[in-house]
Amino acid sequence: MIAMMDCNSFYASCEQVFRPDLWGKPVVVLSNNDGCVIAANKEAKQLAHIPMFEPVFKIRDVLVKNNVQFFSSNYTLYGEMSQRVMNILETFSPEVEVYSIDEAFLNLEGMGHLDLQRYGHQIKDTIFRYVGLPVGVGIAPTKVLAKLANRISKKVEGHDHVFVMDTDEKRLEALKWAKIGDVWGIGRQLSKRLRNIGVFTAYDFTQLSLAWVRKEMTVVGERLWRELRGEPCMDFTIQPKSKKAIGTAKSFGQKLEDLERMEEACAYYISEVAEVLRTQKSCASYLQVFVHTNYHSKVDRQYSKSIVVTLPVPTNNTFSLIVEARKALQRIYVSGYRYKKVGVNLYGIIPQQFVQGNLFEPPLCAGKSTLMQTVDAINNKFGKSTVSSGLVGTRINEWELIKKERSPRYTTKWNELLTIE
Amino acid sequence: MEAIQLGKIEKPSDCHAPEVSKQTGFPSAATHYMEATIDLNKELSRHRDATFFVRIQGQTWAKLGVKDQDVLIIDRSLKPHRRSLILAVDEGSFVLHRMGDVLGKEALVLWGVVTYIIHRTV
Numbered sequence: 234m235i236a237m238m239d240c241n242s243f244y245a246s247c248e249q250v251f252r253p254d255l256w257g258k259p260v261v262v263l264s265n266n267d268g269c270v271i272a273a274n275k276e277a278k279q280l281a282h283i284p285m286f287e288p289v290f291k292i293r294d295v296l297v298k299n300n301v302q303f304f305s306s307n308y309t310l311y312g313e314m315s316q317r318v319m320n321i322l323e324t325f326s327p328e329v330e331v332y333s334i335d336e337a338f339l340n341l342e343g344m345g346h347l348d349l350q351r352y353g354h355q356i357k358d359t360i361f362r363y364v365g366l367p368v369g370v371g372i373a374p375t376k377v378l379a380k381l382a383n384r385i386s387k388k389v390e391g392h393d394h395v396f397v398m399d400t401d402e403k404r405l406e407a408l409k410w411a412k413i414g415d416v417w418g419i420g421r422q423l424s425k426r427l428r429n430i431g432v433f434t435a436y437d438f439t440q441l442s443l444a445w446v447r448k449e450m451t452v453v454g455e456r457l458w459r460e461l462r463g464e465p466c467m468d469f470t471i472q473p474k475s476k477k478a479i480g481t482a483k484s485f486g487q488k489l490e491d492l493e494r495m496e497e498a499c500a501y502y503i504s505e506v507a508e509v510l511r512t513q514k515s516c517a518s519y520l521q522v523f524v525h526t527n528y529h530s531k532v533d534r535q536y537s538k539s540i541v542v543t544l545p546v547p548t549n550n551t552f553s554l555i556v557e558a559r560k561a562l563q564r565i566y567v568s569g570y571r572y573k574k575v576g577v578n579l580y581g582i583i584p585q586q587f588v589q590g591n592l593f594e595p596p597l598c599a600g601k602s603t604l605m606q607t608v609d610a611i612n613n614k615f616g617k618s619t620v621s622s623g624l625v626g627t628r629i630n631e632w633e634l635i636k637k638e639r640s641p642r643y644t645t646k647w648n649e650l651l652t653i654e
Numbered sequence: 655m656e657a658i659q660l661g662k663i664e665k666p667s668d669c670h671a672p673e674v675s676k677q678t679g680f681p682s683a684a685t686h687y688m689e690a691t692i693d694l695n696k697e698l699s700r701h702r703d704a705t706f707f708v709r710i711q712g713q714t715w716a717k718l719g720v721k722d723q724d725v726l727i728i729d730r731s732l733k734p735h736r737r738s739l740i741l742a743v744d745e746g747s748f749v750l751h752r753m754g755d756v757l758g759k760e761a762l763v764l765w766g767v768v769t770y771i772i773h774r775t776v
Contacts, residue, residue: 253743650709
Protein backbone atom coordinates (compact mmCIF):
# COMPACT_ATOMS: atom_id res chain seq x y z
CA MET A 234 0.00 0.00 0.00
CA ILE A 235 1.02 3.60 -0.54
CA ALA A 236 0.30 6.56 1.72
CA MET A 237 -0.03 10.11 0.49
CA MET A 238 0.49 12.85 3.04
CA ASP A 239 -0.47 16.41 2.32
CA CYS A 240 -0.36 19.41 4.70
CA ASN A 241 -3.58 21.42 5.05
CA SER A 242 -3.15 24.98 3.74
CA PHE A 243 0.55 24.60 4.37
CA TYR A 244 1.79 28.21 4.10
CA ALA A 245 -1.00 29.61 6.25
CA SER A 246 -0.60 26.79 8.78
CA CYS A 247 3.14 27.48 9.12
CA GLU A 248 2.30 31.07 10.04
CA GLN A 249 -0.36 30.01 12.52
CA VAL A 250 1.90 27.62 14.47
CA PHE A 251 3.70 30.66 15.90
CA ARG A 252 0.63 32.89 16.15
CA PRO A 253 -1.94 31.27 18.45
CA ASP A 254 -3.92 34.50 18.32
CA LEU A 255 -4.73 33.52 14.72
CA TRP A 256 -5.87 29.96 15.41
CA GLY A 257 -9.24 29.45 13.77
CA LYS A 258 -9.01 32.81 12.00
CA PRO A 259 -8.76 33.55 8.28
CA VAL A 260 -5.18 33.82 6.98
CA VAL A 261 -3.82 34.32 3.48
CA VAL A 262 -0.26 34.38 2.16
CA LEU A 263 0.84 36.67 -0.62
CA SER A 264 3.33 35.96 -3.39
CA ASN A 265 6.79 37.40 -3.59
CA ASN A 266 6.51 41.15 -3.68
CA ASP A 267 3.00 40.93 -2.25
CA GLY A 268 1.63 40.72 -5.78
CA CYS A 269 -1.19 38.22 -5.36
CA VAL A 270 -2.75 35.70 -3.00
CA ILE A 271 -1.04 32.31 -3.32
CA ALA A 272 -2.49 30.51 -0.32
CA ALA A 273 -5.52 30.82 1.91
CA ASN A 274 -6.63 28.68 4.84
CA LYS A 275 -10.04 27.06 5.24
CA GLU A 276 -11.41 29.94 7.27
CA ALA A 277 -10.38 32.49 4.66
CA LYS A 278 -11.88 30.41 1.86
CA GLN A 279 -15.17 30.08 3.73
CA LEU A 280 -15.39 33.77 4.51
CA ALA A 281 -15.24 35.19 1.08
CA HIS A 282 -14.50 34.13 -2.41
CA ILE A 283 -10.78 34.84 -2.57
CA PRO A 284 -9.56 34.45 -6.10
CA MET A 285 -6.09 32.89 -6.20
CA PHE A 286 -3.45 34.61 -8.28
CA GLU A 287 -5.50 37.77 -8.41
CA PRO A 288 -3.42 40.91 -7.87
CA VAL A 289 -3.76 41.88 -4.27
CA PHE A 290 -4.56 45.53 -4.86
CA LYS A 291 -7.80 44.39 -6.49
CA ILE A 292 -9.02 42.44 -3.47
CA ARG A 293 -7.35 44.30 -0.63
CA ASP A 294 -10.63 45.83 0.49
CA VAL A 295 -12.33 42.45 0.73
CA LEU A 296 -9.48 41.12 2.86
CA VAL A 297 -9.43 44.09 5.19
CA LYS A 298 -13.22 44.19 5.56
CA ASN A 299 -13.31 40.53 6.59
CA ASN A 300 -10.43 40.83 9.03
CA VAL A 301 -8.31 38.44 7.03
CA GLN A 302 -4.73 38.41 8.28
CA PHE A 303 -2.27 38.52 5.41
CA PHE A 304 1.39 37.63 5.30
CA SER A 305 4.12 38.15 2.76
CA SER A 306 5.54 34.79 1.82
CA ASN A 307 8.26 33.57 4.15
CA TYR A 308 9.82 30.77 2.13
CA THR A 309 12.68 30.40 4.58
CA LEU A 310 10.19 29.38 7.24
CA TYR A 311 8.06 27.19 4.96
CA GLY A 312 11.09 25.36 3.61
CA GLU A 313 12.45 24.63 7.07
CA MET A 314 9.07 23.44 8.39
CA SER A 315 8.68 21.24 5.31
CA GLN A 316 12.06 19.65 5.98
CA ARG A 317 10.92 18.79 9.52
CA VAL A 318 7.74 17.17 8.21
CA MET A 319 9.68 15.08 5.69
CA ASN A 320 12.18 13.99 8.37
CA ILE A 321 9.32 12.85 10.57
CA LEU A 322 7.79 10.91 7.68
CA GLU A 323 11.03 9.00 7.27
CA THR A 324 10.44 7.42 10.67
CA PHE A 325 7.27 5.87 9.24
CA SER A 326 8.63 4.40 6.01
CA PRO A 327 12.03 3.62 4.54
CA GLU A 328 10.87 5.04 1.22
CA VAL A 329 9.56 8.58 1.22
CA GLU A 330 9.11 10.43 -2.03
CA VAL A 331 8.93 14.16 -1.46
CA TYR A 332 6.49 15.28 -4.11
CA SER A 333 6.33 18.98 -3.27
CA ILE A 334 6.95 21.32 -0.36
CA ASP A 335 3.88 19.98 1.43
CA GLU A 336 3.16 16.57 -0.13
CA ALA A 337 4.90 13.21 0.03
CA PHE A 338 4.30 9.57 -0.83
CA LEU A 339 5.26 6.83 1.63
CA ASN A 340 5.82 3.27 0.52
CA LEU A 341 4.05 1.03 3.01
CA GLU A 342 4.89 -2.20 1.21
CA GLY A 343 5.45 -5.06 3.60
CA MET A 344 3.52 -3.33 6.37
CA GLY A 345 0.38 -5.34 5.75
CA HIS A 346 0.46 -6.64 9.30
CA LEU A 347 -0.23 -3.11 10.58
CA ASP A 348 -3.63 -1.60 11.17
CA LEU A 349 -3.27 1.01 8.44
CA GLN A 350 -6.12 3.12 9.74
CA ARG A 351 -4.23 3.46 13.00
CA TYR A 352 -0.93 3.98 11.21
CA GLY A 353 -2.44 6.85 9.21
CA HIS A 354 -3.65 8.48 12.40
CA GLN A 355 -0.23 8.00 13.98
CA ILE A 356 1.41 9.81 11.07
CA LYS A 357 -1.08 12.63 11.29
CA ASP A 358 -0.92 12.95 15.08
CA THR A 359 2.87 12.79 15.25
CA ILE A 360 3.32 15.56 12.72
CA PHE A 361 0.80 17.71 14.52
CA ARG A 362 2.46 17.10 17.89
CA TYR A 363 6.03 17.65 16.67
CA VAL A 364 5.57 20.71 14.48
CA GLY A 365 1.97 21.86 14.95
CA LEU A 366 0.94 21.37 11.31
CA PRO A 367 -2.37 19.72 10.39
CA VAL A 368 -2.09 17.10 7.66
CA GLY A 369 -4.25 14.59 5.83
CA VAL A 370 -3.28 11.01 4.97
CA GLY A 371 -4.71 8.83 2.23
CA ILE A 372 -3.71 5.19 1.94
CA ALA A 373 -4.42 3.06 -1.14
CA PRO A 374 -2.90 0.39 -3.40
CA THR A 375 -1.51 2.86 -6.00
CA LYS A 376 -0.19 6.42 -6.09
CA VAL A 377 -3.12 7.81 -8.07
CA LEU A 378 -5.58 6.14 -5.69
CA ALA A 379 -3.60 7.33 -2.65
CA LYS A 380 -3.86 10.87 -3.94
CA LEU A 381 -7.61 10.36 -4.34
CA ALA A 382 -7.85 8.79 -0.87
CA ASN A 383 -6.11 11.85 0.52
CA ARG A 384 -8.68 14.09 -1.13
CA ILE A 385 -11.49 12.05 0.35
CA SER A 386 -9.90 12.20 3.80
CA LYS A 387 -10.32 15.95 3.69
CA LYS A 388 -13.44 16.53 1.66
CA VAL A 389 -15.78 13.82 2.86
CA GLU A 390 -17.21 14.30 6.34
CA GLY A 391 -16.41 11.81 9.03
CA HIS A 392 -12.97 10.72 7.92
CA ASP A 393 -11.01 13.02 10.20
CA HIS A 394 -8.25 13.48 7.62
CA VAL A 395 -7.30 9.82 7.36
CA PHE A 396 -8.79 7.51 4.75
CA VAL A 397 -7.70 3.98 3.91
CA MET A 398 -8.91 2.51 0.64
CA ASP A 399 -8.38 -1.11 1.59
CA THR A 400 -11.29 -2.87 -0.11
CA ASP A 401 -12.59 -2.92 -3.64
CA GLU A 402 -15.95 -1.56 -2.50
CA LYS A 403 -14.23 1.49 -1.05
CA ARG A 404 -12.24 1.93 -4.24
CA LEU A 405 -15.36 1.82 -6.44
CA GLU A 406 -17.22 4.17 -4.14
CA ALA A 407 -14.29 6.60 -4.28
CA LEU A 408 -14.11 6.42 -8.07
CA LYS A 409 -17.80 7.20 -8.35
CA TRP A 410 -17.41 10.11 -5.95
CA ALA A 411 -14.43 11.68 -7.74
CA LYS A 412 -15.14 14.10 -10.57
CA ILE A 413 -12.93 13.45 -13.56
CA GLY A 414 -11.24 16.84 -13.16
CA ASP A 415 -10.18 15.92 -9.63
CA VAL A 416 -8.11 12.97 -10.80
CA TRP A 417 -4.37 13.53 -10.50
CA GLY A 418 -2.93 14.30 -13.92
CA ILE A 419 -6.18 15.20 -15.68
CA GLY A 420 -5.95 18.86 -16.57
CA ARG A 421 -8.67 21.27 -17.51
CA GLN A 422 -8.49 20.70 -21.27
CA LEU A 423 -8.49 16.96 -20.92
CA SER A 424 -11.34 16.85 -18.44
CA LYS A 425 -13.40 19.01 -20.80
CA ARG A 426 -12.76 16.56 -23.62
CA LEU A 427 -13.65 13.62 -21.43
CA ARG A 428 -16.88 15.22 -20.22
CA ASN A 429 -17.85 15.76 -23.85
CA ILE A 430 -17.82 12.03 -24.39
CA GLY A 431 -19.80 11.38 -21.22
CA VAL A 432 -16.97 10.70 -18.78
CA PHE A 433 -17.90 12.62 -15.64
CA THR A 434 -16.34 10.62 -12.84
CA ALA A 435 -13.15 8.67 -12.28
CA TYR A 436 -15.34 5.56 -12.41
CA ASP A 437 -16.60 6.44 -15.91
CA PHE A 438 -12.98 6.80 -16.98
CA THR A 439 -12.06 3.32 -15.78
CA GLN A 440 -14.94 1.93 -17.85
CA LEU A 441 -13.46 3.23 -21.11
CA SER A 442 -11.68 0.64 -23.19
CA LEU A 443 -7.93 0.45 -22.74
CA ALA A 444 -7.46 0.68 -26.50
CA TRP A 445 -9.30 4.01 -26.63
CA VAL A 446 -7.36 5.43 -23.69
CA ARG A 447 -4.05 4.35 -25.16
CA LYS A 448 -4.90 5.85 -28.53
CA GLU A 449 -6.32 9.15 -27.28
CA MET A 450 -4.23 9.74 -24.17
CA THR A 451 -1.01 7.84 -24.86
CA VAL A 452 0.88 5.84 -22.30
CA VAL A 453 0.29 8.52 -19.66
CA GLY A 454 -3.45 7.94 -19.86
CA GLU A 455 -2.97 4.20 -19.80
CA ARG A 456 -0.92 4.44 -16.62
CA LEU A 457 -3.65 6.53 -15.01
CA TRP A 458 -6.33 4.07 -16.12
CA ARG A 459 -4.43 1.12 -14.67
CA GLU A 460 -3.58 2.92 -11.42
CA LEU A 461 -7.23 3.86 -10.89
CA ARG A 462 -8.12 0.20 -11.33
CA GLY A 463 -5.71 -0.67 -8.56
CA GLU A 464 -2.71 -1.76 -10.60
CA PRO A 465 0.47 0.09 -9.53
CA CYS A 466 2.33 1.55 -12.51
CA MET A 467 4.26 4.41 -10.97
CA ASP A 468 7.55 3.72 -9.28
CA PHE A 469 8.91 5.46 -6.27
CA THR A 470 11.43 8.13 -7.14
CA ILE A 471 13.35 8.84 -4.01
CA GLN A 472 16.12 10.80 -5.65
CA PRO A 473 15.01 14.32 -6.46
CA LYS A 474 14.66 14.87 -10.18
CA SER A 475 17.47 16.86 -11.69
CA LYS A 476 16.34 20.32 -12.53
CA LYS A 477 16.13 21.04 -16.22
CA ALA A 478 16.04 24.74 -15.68
CA ILE A 479 16.73 27.08 -12.81
CA GLY A 480 15.43 30.58 -12.82
CA THR A 481 14.37 33.54 -10.81
CA ALA A 482 12.34 36.60 -11.64
CA LYS A 483 10.77 38.92 -9.20
CA SER A 484 8.94 42.15 -9.55
CA PHE A 485 10.80 45.25 -8.50
CA GLY A 486 9.75 46.97 -5.34
CA GLN A 487 9.31 50.07 -7.46
CA LYS A 488 9.36 50.54 -11.19
CA LEU A 489 12.81 51.06 -12.64
CA GLU A 490 13.80 53.02 -15.68
CA ASP A 491 17.55 53.18 -15.93
CA LEU A 492 19.70 50.37 -17.20
CA GLU A 493 22.23 50.53 -14.41
CA ARG A 494 19.71 49.61 -11.69
CA MET A 495 18.38 46.80 -13.81
CA GLU A 496 21.87 45.47 -14.34
CA GLU A 497 22.32 45.40 -10.61
CA ALA A 498 19.08 43.49 -10.09
CA CYS A 499 20.01 41.10 -12.87
CA ALA A 500 23.47 40.51 -11.39
CA TYR A 501 21.88 39.81 -8.03
CA TYR A 502 19.52 37.19 -9.46
CA ILE A 503 22.40 35.60 -11.32
CA SER A 504 24.32 35.23 -8.05
CA GLU A 505 21.27 33.53 -6.55
CA VAL A 506 20.80 30.98 -9.31
CA ALA A 507 24.53 30.36 -9.77
CA GLU A 508 24.72 29.43 -6.11
CA VAL A 509 21.95 26.86 -6.65
CA LEU A 510 23.97 25.43 -9.54
CA ARG A 511 27.06 25.12 -7.40
CA THR A 512 25.31 23.45 -4.47
CA GLN A 513 24.09 20.74 -6.82
CA LYS A 514 27.44 20.59 -8.61
CA SER A 515 26.11 21.41 -12.04
CA CYS A 516 26.65 23.91 -14.81
CA ALA A 517 24.33 25.75 -17.20
CA SER A 518 24.74 25.79 -20.98
CA TYR A 519 22.24 28.52 -21.88
CA LEU A 520 21.20 31.72 -20.25
CA GLN A 521 17.93 33.54 -20.75
CA VAL A 522 17.31 37.13 -19.70
CA PHE A 523 13.94 38.81 -19.92
CA VAL A 524 12.37 42.11 -18.97
CA HIS A 525 8.88 43.46 -18.93
CA THR A 526 6.80 46.39 -17.82
CA ASN A 527 3.72 46.26 -15.59
CA TYR A 528 0.89 44.51 -17.48
CA HIS A 529 -1.68 45.84 -15.06
CA SER A 530 -0.78 49.45 -15.48
CA LYS A 531 -3.10 51.38 -17.73
CA VAL A 532 -0.95 54.50 -17.88
CA ASP A 533 2.45 53.02 -18.72
CA ARG A 534 3.51 52.03 -22.19
CA GLN A 535 4.10 48.29 -22.39
CA TYR A 536 7.23 46.45 -23.46
CA SER A 537 8.56 42.95 -22.98
CA LYS A 538 11.44 41.09 -24.50
CA SER A 539 13.53 38.05 -23.82
CA ILE A 540 16.80 36.72 -25.17
CA VAL A 541 18.60 33.39 -24.92
CA VAL A 542 22.38 33.21 -25.22
CA THR A 543 24.51 30.13 -25.57
CA LEU A 544 27.34 30.26 -23.10
CA PRO A 545 30.85 29.76 -24.54
CA VAL A 546 31.36 26.93 -22.06
CA PRO A 547 28.79 25.57 -19.58
CA THR A 548 29.52 27.24 -16.29
CA ASN A 549 28.34 27.89 -12.75
CA ASN A 550 30.68 30.77 -12.16
CA THR A 551 28.79 33.82 -10.96
CA PHE A 552 31.21 36.28 -12.50
CA SER A 553 31.23 34.72 -15.97
CA LEU A 554 27.43 34.48 -15.89
CA ILE A 555 27.02 38.09 -14.80
CA VAL A 556 29.17 39.27 -17.69
CA GLU A 557 27.04 37.31 -20.17
CA ALA A 558 23.77 38.38 -18.57
CA ARG A 559 24.83 42.00 -18.69
CA LYS A 560 25.61 41.83 -22.39
CA ALA A 561 22.24 40.13 -22.98
CA LEU A 562 20.34 42.70 -20.95
CA GLN A 563 21.98 45.57 -22.83
CA ARG A 564 20.71 44.06 -26.06
CA ILE A 565 17.07 43.89 -25.00
CA TYR A 566 16.88 47.00 -22.86
CA VAL A 567 15.11 49.95 -24.44
CA SER A 568 15.10 53.21 -22.56
CA GLY A 569 11.93 55.14 -21.86
CA TYR A 570 9.89 52.35 -20.26
CA ARG A 571 9.11 51.84 -16.60
CA TYR A 572 10.18 48.25 -16.00
CA LYS A 573 8.47 46.06 -13.43
CA LYS A 574 10.47 42.89 -13.75
CA VAL A 575 13.77 41.44 -14.89
CA GLY A 576 14.41 37.72 -14.75
CA VAL A 577 17.02 35.14 -15.55
CA ASN A 578 16.68 31.46 -16.44
CA LEU A 579 19.44 28.92 -16.84
CA TYR A 580 18.92 25.98 -19.17
CA GLY A 581 20.87 22.98 -20.33
CA ILE A 582 21.84 22.00 -16.81
CA ILE A 583 24.54 19.34 -16.80
CA PRO A 584 26.69 17.83 -14.06
CA GLN A 585 29.89 19.74 -13.44
CA GLN A 586 32.12 16.80 -14.29
CA PHE A 587 30.64 16.47 -17.79
CA VAL A 588 31.57 19.96 -18.92
CA GLN A 589 33.66 20.01 -22.05
CA GLY A 590 35.93 22.90 -22.84
CA ASN A 591 36.85 24.03 -26.30
CA LEU A 592 40.07 25.12 -27.87
CA PHE A 593 39.80 28.69 -26.66
CA GLU A 594 37.87 28.31 -23.43
CA PRO A 595 39.13 25.82 -20.89
CA PRO A 596 36.31 24.51 -18.72
CA LEU A 597 36.04 26.22 -15.34
CA CYS A 598 39.52 27.49 -14.87
CA ALA A 599 40.79 26.34 -11.51
CA GLY A 600 41.49 29.76 -10.03
CA LYS A 601 37.94 31.02 -10.58
CA SER A 602 36.44 27.90 -9.10
CA THR A 603 38.37 28.29 -5.86
CA LEU A 604 37.25 31.90 -5.75
CA MET A 605 33.59 30.79 -6.03
CA GLN A 606 34.06 28.29 -3.22
CA THR A 607 35.44 31.02 -1.01
CA VAL A 608 32.57 33.36 -1.89
CA ASP A 609 30.03 30.65 -1.04
CA ALA A 610 31.79 29.86 2.23
CA ILE A 611 31.78 33.51 3.30
CA ASN A 612 28.13 34.02 2.36
CA ASN A 613 27.13 30.86 4.19
CA LYS A 614 28.84 32.06 7.31
CA PHE A 615 27.92 35.73 7.35
CA GLY A 616 24.68 35.79 5.43
CA LYS A 617 23.47 36.23 1.88
CA SER A 618 25.28 38.80 -0.26
CA THR A 619 28.08 39.54 2.20
CA VAL A 620 30.43 39.15 -0.74
CA SER A 621 29.16 39.66 -4.24
CA SER A 622 30.17 40.95 -7.63
CA GLY A 623 30.71 44.71 -7.76
CA LEU A 624 28.01 44.82 -10.41
CA VAL A 625 25.38 43.88 -7.87
CA GLY A 626 25.90 47.26 -6.26
CA THR A 627 24.77 48.36 -2.87
CA ARG A 628 21.41 49.79 -3.75
CA ILE A 629 19.62 46.50 -3.32
CA ASN A 630 16.78 48.16 -1.45
CA GLU A 631 15.73 50.13 -4.51
CA TRP A 632 14.71 47.05 -6.41
CA GLU A 633 14.61 44.40 -3.70
CA LEU A 634 11.23 42.83 -3.05
CA ILE A 635 8.65 44.45 -0.94
CA LYS A 636 7.98 42.12 1.93
CA LYS A 637 6.00 44.35 4.17
CA GLU A 638 4.09 41.72 6.07
CA ARG A 639 6.69 38.97 6.29
CA SER A 640 6.68 37.07 9.55
CA PRO A 641 9.95 36.43 11.45
CA ARG A 642 12.12 33.55 10.29
CA TYR A 643 11.38 31.80 13.61
CA THR A 644 13.37 28.64 12.95
CA THR A 645 16.46 29.85 11.13
CA LYS A 646 17.48 33.23 12.53
CA TRP A 647 18.66 33.64 16.12
CA ASN A 648 17.55 37.27 16.22
CA GLU A 649 14.08 36.55 14.83
CA LEU A 650 12.98 33.91 17.34
CA LEU A 651 9.41 33.64 18.54
CA THR A 652 9.20 36.16 21.38
CA ILE A 653 6.98 35.82 24.41
CA GLU A 654 6.25 38.54 26.88
CA MET B 655 19.67 14.75 -20.87
CA GLU B 656 16.68 13.84 -18.75
CA ALA B 657 18.21 10.74 -17.25
CA ILE B 658 21.13 12.50 -15.67
CA GLN B 659 20.90 12.49 -11.90
CA LEU B 660 22.58 15.29 -10.12
CA GLY B 661 24.33 14.49 -6.90
CA LYS B 662 22.73 15.26 -3.59
CA ILE B 663 24.03 18.16 -1.58
CA GLU B 664 26.84 16.85 0.53
CA LYS B 665 26.65 17.46 4.22
CA PRO B 666 29.90 18.48 5.90
CA SER B 667 31.14 15.78 8.18
CA ASP B 668 31.21 16.76 11.82
CA CYS B 669 34.09 14.65 12.99
CA HIS B 670 37.73 15.35 12.87
CA ALA B 671 40.08 13.02 11.08
CA PRO B 672 41.63 11.47 14.17
CA GLU B 673 44.21 9.28 12.48
CA VAL B 674 45.89 12.01 10.51
CA SER B 675 48.20 14.27 12.42
CA LYS B 676 49.05 17.54 10.76
CA GLN B 677 52.03 18.13 13.03
CA THR B 678 55.38 17.70 11.38
CA GLY B 679 57.55 17.11 14.43
CA PHE B 680 57.06 14.54 17.12
CA PRO B 681 53.56 13.01 16.80
CA SER B 682 51.08 14.12 19.43
CA ALA B 683 50.25 11.60 22.11
CA ALA B 684 46.60 12.60 21.70
CA THR B 685 46.41 11.62 18.05
CA HIS B 686 44.39 8.49 18.65
CA TYR B 687 42.14 10.07 21.24
CA MET B 688 40.69 12.85 19.09
CA GLU B 689 36.92 13.14 19.19
CA ALA B 690 34.47 15.61 17.72
CA THR B 691 34.02 18.76 19.80
CA ILE B 692 30.82 18.92 21.86
CA ASP B 693 27.95 20.04 19.73
CA LEU B 694 25.39 21.87 21.88
CA ASN B 695 22.81 21.66 19.15
CA LYS B 696 22.99 17.89 19.37
CA GLU B 697 23.15 17.70 23.17
CA LEU B 698 20.37 20.18 23.91
CA SER B 699 17.89 19.21 21.23
CA ARG B 700 17.30 15.49 21.29
CA HIS B 701 14.40 15.60 18.87
CA ARG B 702 15.63 18.11 16.38
CA ASP B 703 12.50 18.07 14.22
CA ALA B 704 10.30 18.84 17.23
CA THR B 705 12.57 21.45 18.82
CA PHE B 706 11.94 25.19 18.72
CA PHE B 707 13.66 28.14 20.35
CA VAL B 708 11.70 30.91 22.03
CA ARG B 709 12.96 34.19 23.43
CA ILE B 710 11.46 35.75 26.57
CA GLN B 711 10.92 39.46 26.85
CA GLY B 712 10.26 41.07 30.24
CA GLN B 713 10.04 39.74 33.78
CA THR B 714 6.52 38.26 33.64
CA TRP B 715 7.82 34.74 34.21
CA ALA B 716 10.56 35.52 36.74
CA LYS B 717 8.79 33.52 39.45
CA LEU B 718 9.26 30.44 37.28
CA GLY B 719 12.98 31.17 36.98
CA VAL B 720 12.67 32.56 33.48
CA LYS B 721 14.20 36.03 33.09
CA ASP B 722 14.16 38.76 30.49
CA GLN B 723 16.07 37.78 27.30
CA ASP B 724 16.34 34.10 28.25
CA VAL B 725 16.00 31.64 25.39
CA LEU B 726 13.90 28.56 26.00
CA ILE B 727 14.46 25.29 24.23
CA ILE B 728 11.10 23.69 23.61
CA ASP B 729 10.63 20.04 22.71
CA ARG B 730 7.15 19.42 21.32
CA SER B 731 7.60 15.66 21.13
CA LEU B 732 7.78 15.17 24.92
CA LYS B 733 4.83 14.34 27.16
CA PRO B 734 4.87 16.68 30.17
CA HIS B 735 4.95 15.32 33.69
CA ARG B 736 3.92 17.14 36.88
CA ARG B 737 7.17 19.06 37.33
CA SER B 738 7.55 20.02 33.67
CA LEU B 739 7.73 23.64 32.71
CA ILE B 740 5.38 24.01 29.76
CA LEU B 741 4.67 26.56 27.10
CA ALA B 742 0.93 26.67 26.53
CA VAL B 743 -1.68 28.75 24.80
CA ASP B 744 -4.41 30.41 26.83
CA GLU B 745 -7.11 32.12 24.76
CA GLY B 746 -4.76 32.96 21.95
CA SER B 747 -1.70 34.01 23.93
CA PHE B 748 1.40 32.15 25.00
CA VAL B 749 1.83 31.43 28.73
CA LEU B 750 4.37 29.55 30.83
CA HIS B 751 3.32 27.20 33.63
CA ARG B 752 4.40 24.31 35.79
CA MET B 753 2.34 21.39 34.54
CA GLY B 754 1.30 20.43 38.09
CA ASP B 755 -0.23 23.85 38.69
CA VAL B 756 -2.55 23.74 35.73
CA LEU B 757 -3.68 20.11 35.61
CA GLY B 758 -7.33 19.98 34.72
CA LYS B 759 -7.41 23.45 33.23
CA GLU B 760 -9.08 22.61 29.98
CA ALA B 761 -8.81 25.95 28.26
CA LEU B 762 -5.02 25.58 28.09
CA VAL B 763 -3.54 24.06 24.95
CA LEU B 764 -0.07 22.57 25.32
CA TRP B 765 2.44 23.99 22.83
CA GLY B 766 5.58 22.25 24.07
CA VAL B 767 7.71 21.21 27.01
CA VAL B 768 10.58 23.50 28.05
CA THR B 769 13.73 21.36 28.24
CA TYR B 770 16.39 24.04 28.85
CA ILE B 771 16.56 27.71 29.75
CA ILE B 772 19.51 29.54 28.24
CA HIS B 773 20.42 32.49 30.43
CA ARG B 774 23.09 34.92 29.38
CA THR B 775 25.29 36.14 32.21
CA VAL B 776 27.60 38.58 30.46
